[in-house]
Amino acid sequence: MALLTSLLPSFVREPAVTEAETDTIRPLYQVQELEDAYKVTTQLPGVTKERLTITDEDGTLTIRGERSWKQPSEWSPVYRETAQSAFALSLYHDNVIDADKAQAELKDGVLTLSLPKSEARKPRKIAIG
Amino acid sequence: MRYVRYTYPVARTAYTAGRTVWDGLDHEVNRLFQTVATSLGSNSAFPVDVYNDKENVFVRAELPGVDREALNVEITDDQLTISASRKDPANADSTAESLSRTITVPEPVQGEKVTAVYQDGVLTVTLPKVEAVKPRKVSVTVN
Numbered sequence: 481m482a483l484l485t486s487l488l489p490s491f492v493r494e495p496a497v498t499e500a501e502t503d504t505i506r507p508l509y510q511v512q513e514l515e516d517a518y519k520v521t522t523q524l525p526g527v528t529k530e531r532l533t534i535t536d537e538d539g540t541l542t543i544r545g546e547r548s549w550k551q552p553s554e555w556s557p558v559y560r561e562t563a564q565s566a567f568a569l570s571l572y573h574d575n576v577i578d579a580d581k582a583q584a585e586l587k588d589g590v591l592t593l594s595l596p597k598s599e600a601r602k603p604r605k606i607a608i609g
Numbered sequence: 610m611r612y613v614r615y616t617y618p619v620a621r622t623a624y625t626a627g628r629t630v631w632d633g634l635d636h637e638v639n640r641l642f643q644t645v646a647t648s649l650g651s652n653s654a655f656p657v658d659v660y661n662d663k664e665n666v667f668v669r670a671e672l673p674g675v676d677r678e679a680l681n682v683e684i685t686d687d688q689l690t691i692s693a694s695r696k697d698p699a700n701a702d703s704t705a706e707s708l709s710r711t712i713t714v715p716e717p718v719q720g721e722k723v724t725a726v727y728q729d730g731v732l733t734v735t736l737p738k739v740e741a742v743k744p745r746k747v748s749v750t751v752n
Binding site: 523524525526527528548549551552554555556557558559560561562587588589590 | 656669674
């Protein structure tokens with residue numbers, strides 16, 4: 481067997497990581513650049529304010545939201561298309577935004593994030609002395 | 610009648626080191642088909658769940674950010690139609706995109722008693738089932 485596996489390495493190869501194995505769903509989102517800010521609109525149906533976390537670390541903004549609705553025990557599913565998995569979205573921004581001044585609003589399952597551009601990255605005129 | 614199942618847009622994993630050439634090819638092929646699938650389905654479709662309990666049939670539809678006034682639920686016989694419209698958040702002047710889906714209700718329901726609630730971007734429609742015809746005892750007096 482050892483000879484066989486050495487001849488055919490695919491026998492011992494780990495299965496490729498498939499997207500189906502991830503336990504979170506990437507929500508539909510849209511990023512829009514305004515004059516002094518970026519606007520991120522994310523669709524998070526069934527997510528309430530209490531179950532939504534937005535974190536900013538090392539130049540990556542992460543949005544994670546869990547559905548608050550639980551199926552009552554007496555209900556039995558007939559046909560299902562939605563998943564119970566949490567929504568997760570990571571956006572890499574390389575510190576072009578000022579996370580301290582970020583504003584978020586959640587309404588009817590739509591999260592609107594306003595991320596002001598950081599002062600350091602704004603274009604400035606350099607005077608010639 | 611054709612069912613078009615809604616599929617969630619799947620997270621695209623970044624190409625990571627340690628994978629073989631073939632994994633990359635697989636990934637590209639999957640990505641190609643995904644692009645086709647999502648571009649057809651994501652605009653007008655939305656996911657719907659159907660549940661059942663002793664007295665009611667429940668339909669839950671994920672409709673984030675739709676206009677409440679334009680949210681419409683109609684029932685004719687066993688066909689439930691949910692229609693809604695949504696404005697593009699990036700462009701307030703654009704025409705709203707309309708969303709619509711028709712599903713077959715699995716059991717006979719009382720159409721006039723249907724109620725709907727829209728909360729947190731999820732529409733829940735409650736359809737009371739038709740009460741089962743109870744057997745009645747008729748006593749006949751024989752002369």
